[in-house]
Amino acid sequence: MILKPSFPYQLYLVISEKDCLGKSFLEVAEKSILGGVDIIQLREKNTSTEDFFRKAFALKEITDKYNIPLIINDHFEVAEKIGSAGIHVGNNDKSPASLRNELFFKNKMIGYSIEYLSQLENVNTELSDYLGISPIFSTDTKKDTVTEWGLEGLSKIRLLTDKPLVAIGNINSSNAASIIKAGADALAVVSAICGAKDPEKAAYEIKNKILK
Numbered sequence: 001m002i003l004k005p006s007f008p009y010q011l012y013l014v015i016s017e018k019d020c021l022g023k024s025f026l027e028v029a030e031k032s033i034l035g036g037v038d039i040i041q042l043r044e045k046n047t048s049t050e051d052f053f054r055k056a057f058a059l060k061e062i063t064d065k066y067n068i069p070l071i072i073n074d075h076f077e078v079a080e081k082i083g084s085a086g087i088h089v090g091n092n093d094k095s096p097a098s099l100r101n102e103l104f105f106k107n108k109m110i111g112y113s114i115e116y117l118s119q120l121e122n123v124n125t126e127l128s129d130y131l132g133i134s135p136i137f138s139t140d141t142k143k144d145t146v147t148e149w150g151l152e153g154l155s156k157i158r159l160l161t162d163k164p165l166v167a168i169g170n171i172n173s174s175n176a177a178s179i180i181k182a183g184a185d186a187l188a189v190v191s192a193i194c195g196a197k198d199p200e201k202a203a204y205e206i207k208n209k210i211l212k
C-alpha cells in the first residue's frame, strides 16, 4: 500500500482476549468502535494459529460491519486467509521487505514497530505504511521492550521520518494530547480501553482529547 504521510486514523485499538479481563473481546471491539476507535489490531500471544484464526474471523465481521480496518499482528497466514486490511510486525517477525514481495501484502497496510533508532535507516521502514513507536512509555501489558522512547524520543523520530507514527505503551486519556503534540499521528491503546469497565466511554474519552 505505502500510504502517503497522512494517516486517516487517530485511535488504534490493539486487542487480545486476555487483555479484556473476562469481558467478551468482540463486545469490547464493537463498543470501542462506537466510542471512536478508527482501526483495530488483533494481537494474541501464546495461542495456536487455529485459535488466532477463529478470533480474527469473528472480529472481522465486526470491523467489516463498521468499515474499520482490521490489522493482524504477526500471523501473516491468518491475515491472508481472512483478507485483513493489513499486518503489524516487529523486529523479530517476518519483515516488511519480505511481506511486500508477496502478492497478498503488496497493497496491504504494513505496520512496523520501531524499537531502535537504527531501524529508521533500513528498508523495512521505507516499505512500511506506518511506524509503531514502541513503547512510548513502559507498560505492564508488554514487558519485553527495548527503548522507552518518551515524548522526547518521539519528537526526535518525528524529525527523522515522514512516515505516520503510531505511539503505543501506557497511553490513556490523561497523556493522549501530549503524545499527539509531541508528533504522533495516532495512538494505539490496549489496557486503557480493553481493561476499562466501559470500553465505549474509555475510547470516547481518549478520542475526545485528540480529535483534530
Ligand code: TZP
Binding pocket: 014, 043, 134, 135, 136, 138, 139, 140, 141, 142, 145, 168, 169, 170, 171, 188, 189, 190, 191, 192
Ligand atoms: N507494544 C509496545 S507497548 C505494547 C505493545 C503491544 C502494549 C501496550 O499496552 P497498553 O496496555 O496500552 O500499555
Ligand code: MG
Binding pocket: 073, 074, 088, 089, 090, 093
Ligand atoms: Mg510481533
